[in-house]
Amino acid sequence: MSDMQLLNGIYDAALLLYALSLLFVFSDCLYRNPSGKRLGTGLLVVVGLLQAAGLGIRFSQEKGLPIFTPYDFLFWFAFSIVLTSLAVAFTRGGEFTILLLSVAGFCVFLLNRVWLTAGGHTLETWSSVYGWLTMHVILANLSFAALTLGTVFAILYLFLHTRLKSKQWSDRIRRLPNLETTDKYSYTAILVGTPLLAISLVVASLSIVSEGRTLLLKDLKVLTTLIGLGIYIFYIIFKKSGRKSGVSMARWAILGYAFTILNFLLNSLSGFHGWSGE
Amino acid sequence: MHIVVVGLNYRTAPVEVREQFAFAESDLPAALHQLMKTKGVLEGVVVATCNRTEIYVVMDRLHMGGYFLRGFMEQWFGVKNEQFAQHMYIYEDEQAIAHLFRVTCGLDSMVIGETQILGQVRSSFLTAQAEGVTGTWFNRLFKQAVTLGKRAHSETSIGESAVSVSYAAVELGKRIFGMFTGKRVLILGAGKMSELTVKHLYSSGAAEVIVANRTLSRAIELAEKFSGKPSTIEDALKSLNEVDIVISSTGADGYVLSADQVANAMKRRPSRPLFMIDIAVPRDIDPAAANVPDVFLYDIDDLEGIVESNLEMRRSEAAKIEVMIGEEMDEFQLWLKTLGVRPVIRALQDKSNAIHEETMESLFNKLPELDEHQRKVIRRLTKSIVNQMMHDPINVIKEMSGGKQGNEALDYFSKIFALQEQLESNSDGGDSAPVKQSSSTERTAGSGDFSVPKTVLAPAGLLGR
DSSP states (O other), X not given: OOHHHHHHHHHHHHHHHHHHHHHHHHHHHHXXXXXXXXXXXXXXXXXXXXXXXXXXXXXXXXXXXXXSSHHHHHHHHHHHHHHHHHHHHHTTOOHHHHHHXXXXXXXXXXXXXXXXXXXXXXXXXXXXXXXXXXXXXXXXXXXXXXXXXXXXXXHHHHHHHHHHHTTOOOHHHHHSOOHHHHHHHHHHHHHHHHHHHHHHHHHHHHHHHHHXXXXXXXXXXXXXXXXXXXXXXXXXXXXXXXXXXXXXXXHHHHHHHHHHXXXXXXXXTOSGGGSSOO | OEEEEEEEETTTSOHHHHGXXXXXXXXXXXXXXXXXXXXXXXXXXXXXXXXXXXEEEEESOSTTHHHHHHHHHHHHHTOOHHHHGGGOEEEEHHHHHHHHHHHHHTTTSSSTTOSHHHHHHHHHHHHHHHTTOOOHHHHHHHHHHHHHHHHHHHHSOTTTSOOSHHHHHHHHHHHHHSOOBTOEXXXXXXXXXXXXXXXXXXXTTBOEEEEEOSSHXXXXXXXXXXXXXXXXXXXXXXXXXXXXXXXXXXXOXXXXXXXXXXXXXXXXXXXXXXXXXXXXXXXXXXXXXXXSTTEEEEEHHHHHHHHHHHHHHHHHHHHHHHHHHHHHHHHHHHHHHHHHHHHHHHHHHHHHHHHHHHHHHHHHHHOTTOOXXXXXXXXXXXXXXXXXXXXXXXHHHHHHHTSTTHHHHXXXXXXXXXXXXXXXXXXXXXXXXXXXXXXXXXXXXXXSSOOOOSSOOOOSOBXXX
């Protein structure tokens, strides 16, 4: 069996188990089901192990850190989300947080399998700034994971706020983290994710300038990325000023994330991440 | 042997009756020892709380059991049987076990799912155990009941939701703020209900309490209880933007707080939510204030709705616990049946060991030339033959003893292997009741044939009827 077949086999198994885990977590959120919750978390551990094995295969295929193709980027992102979900489960951070994180992680993992392949890349032309690009991709990945977590808490905030405002009391309300906590966690995650994103962009700019490919800075992607970063910077400023309500802040957080996702989808329109620099 | 519980609780007896049957904690050891002197009683535990007094016993007979236990109560409390018989209930065997499990899980409590009773049952059992009045049956049964109680609370949400209006307000506040540490509370009107609510908030860590009342003297009185600040209503409303929680119960005819006042206060504190509880009838706070962003306004009907919803949740969780109780009862029954097979297996092993020893003795007498090594080898191999021969019958009887005709199977097994002599000699030193031996012909715990009879179930009726 070739490496590629093995990788696909592991990927498919992880995908299937991720779906099962999501179902069990969902059943627990729908109606308290402690055994389903345990099973869901257990399956998530197996998914994490399979993803680690898959990334290990990619490592051996690439003879180095596999992060330079969109496929690898999303693979790492899904892995980060699984690890974050497990950390939330370990700290008993709430089943609804895990559910939303798993939905995001599973969607990314599934789309990666359907749309992308672990094909080769043309990074060889960037050989002089390899280290910087590595740093850029890793930081971008970590910031995406942190911003995803921040968005999950923002969504939970809006959901709970609406329920409490409209006096719709149910068992689910009691199981959600309270408004103050979700607001605080959302802010903390974004406070971590935004500087990571900013540093990641600075590193990318440095590598572009060092390679002398400054034309790339005029790409649409640069502008949209800066707008996304700007939304998050405004979010932090508003939060610090204390002039906006929790609902407004949650909406800003979701808007910023929506822009970040949109920006990622722009990859297909822009030549920026073709890695060739053409 | 039989498990019996007699008792009275908040459902069967009014407080004036219950108070006559309250066991003082210091008297409990003496009461337990006197209980053990009651005819037929082999093990005993007394569960005494403000809502119930229950005596759990293992008896060697059911016949007259209730009569003897009533006699004990009559003697201990000095109350005539006729005065309390109508308030008492008696459960036997399976029903008694199920009742204990339900009590421990909080299903029999006034507030369904409360956890206090679990600690009380555990403490009652530990007292009885320390006094040496529990034995094999109750040591197992009460430990299983306490473990089940813990499981019921950890695996379901029966005890999580508030079932009083004041606690519902606190629970709601926790959904908004998480903790009340550092939060400022304003009480408008120093009524009983608002006092109770603020008491819960204050004990949960609320930092500052401002008590506003039309009569300042009453405000001062209540403020002192919570190290708070007394104020007039007019002054307090000026600082509305500084508080996080408002509890209103003034008894005024019109609205004390308009939506505009709330909106103006919120403009001065845009990033912090305001939780308002209006428990007054007629209402003190204009309902339109609920539309102001980040204001959570709940009136008495909303809170009662939450309580009702929580009670419904508890009832649905109770159904899950009933299933758990059913499983635990099956497990206890199985344990009882396995308990019955143990002495029979021990008797068989004793008998086979004795035969083996005798045969070896005889063999070595006939073959004195055998050296020590040869003797060891012969002893080991013949022992292996005996063990292999015993292996299957032991496994089969273990399985059969758990079946419907377990007692019959044990009886046949004892007859086939002629174990009566061993069983009788073993039962002399067996694991029986803790304080005294049964005088009846039935076997005690640790001996041969007994089980909780499935059909001997008394209705959940009252003694004396």
